[in-house]
Amino acid sequence: MRRSRLRPGDSLRVGFVGLRSRKVRTVLSALGVAIGVATVVSVLGISRSSQDELLDQLDALGTNLLQVQAGQGLGLGGNTDLPDTAASQVRNIAPVEEVASVTSLDGPALRSSYADPNATGGISVKAAEPTLLDTVAGSVAEGRFLDDAVDDYPVAVLGAVTAERLGITAVDGQTSVWMNGRAWQVIGILEELPLASDLDRAVLVGYDAAATYLDADLAPSRLYIRTASSSVEQVADVLPAQANPEEPENVDVSRPSDALAAKAAAEDAFTSLFLGLGAVALLVGAVGTANVMVMSVLERRGEIGLRRALGATRRHVRGQFLAESLLLSLCGGIAGVLIGAAVTFGYAQAKGLHFVVPASAVGYGMLAAVGIGVLAGVYPATRAARLAPTEALRAA
């Protein structure tokens, strides 16, 4: 005796026809799934895009920069400077590649002699070595940086924020700032320095010029140190003793790139929060799909009865409704991935980030969609399969 048999291709087609025959309903419930999947994909995409940006930045800036300054506190009193010899001592550490010292000076720096000396806008004045720019991986936006040729002239380089606060946008040989009773010609404006952002708010002058025109104490307040990438930790360990042999405990060593790395890590925490939201959206989508499928079974009892009369087994009927539910959520999933990618693209464009949709986001999105399809389909499909053919035919 011959068995009843539904070819795999027909089985898919049957599910597809079921969806096609009820377009509005299909689109609406696929949309439910799509919204959930889109949320997950865009959250993962956006967070990866911003993380990539931070990590790229970190890559460009390097993680081998260390920073040394005199410790604050410890009750030893006011000396917030390092010894004069600190820079040369640190240079003696073998893996150290570059050292630049910076000394905080008394302000104020003003736009002109007429400006109010009390309105400094948070701008500080610092003496800096010509090596500073390379050491902190910075670059000039306009003009040039301090160098040996101008070290003893009254010239200044402005941090990015300083230039903005003072309203200086161009370096034309005429522009100057007013410090300690004289004009200092502005020879350069810096880009922002992510690894040394306090310098963004500074006016930088050469050490010789500071000695000549400002009559300041030039003990270094801070050293920036580039080391070989492989020996950052070792260098950090020996830095206090080298920088201040007499009071090594009064030396603070830090690694400015840690702040950026922490920011990238924080993105992750943020992501989990929004992923929770995505999970809720997915759940709503699943409930919606299940609801539609249950309704569909109730409504289509006549069709179920007919198919049994045509020779469908319970298994065929169950397979049909499962296929419908799976196809529905797969369509929703694909739409959701596309929407999520579009949202990520829009966000990346707006924020000037790289556009990245990680493969894992697409994978999780589609996995969630399939999961919804199975979860939302099993119960209605089982109900449909359990329906006796006579009952199904009588109801219709």
Place this chain on the structure above:
Amino acid sequence: MSDAVSAVLELQQVTKKYGDLEVLHGVDLAVDSGELVAVLGPSGSGKSTLLHIMGTLDRATTGTVIVDGHDTAALSEAQVAGLRAHRIGFVFQAFHLLDGLSAVDNVANGLLYSGTPRAERRARAHAMLARVGLGDRAGQLPRLMSGGERQRVAIARALLNRPAIVFADEPTGNLDSHNGAEVLDLLRELNAEGTTIVVITHEHEVAAAMGRQVEVRDGMIVRDSRRTAEAVAR
């Protein structure tokens, strides 16, 4: 017993109970290959119940049901489904056509669960549609067709698997007299070409158009024109 050899359907002492309510009380009925049988009876007499049991859509509570040589009591659910897929055709009062499919695809569904490839199903469906006089309506959606046309599509579907027997439950119940007469003519023609058909009806005129009348009342066969004829012949 020469008629037992050619019987495509045989019921022996079939009863059906819904809980405590017995709606069929010991029905004996044999249908030979090539017969056109009307099962006639008033509403609630148990005609549909009988049709479901004969068509293996439901099981008898007691008694024997033999379809196309198979004792259905011995068959599993999946096996009787196979019997329906290959050897039985159904026509319903409400047509039961799928709205999303064209006429030819609805007809092709008559072989959907037989494992026949789609191209062959469709080719045979086209031929069968032509046979029922709807060769030019193959691409039409059922809801754009008249009731008579829809029932002819349903009949084409029931015939597609070349069934040993076709069961029609009130096939003219939803049709006006003109369309109903056309459908009955078609059933008679198909029977003349060799198809065994059992038509269930509560209308005497419909039953009169068939070769044999079996009358059901309160779950029992009260008259069978073939037995009467046999008795007369004896």
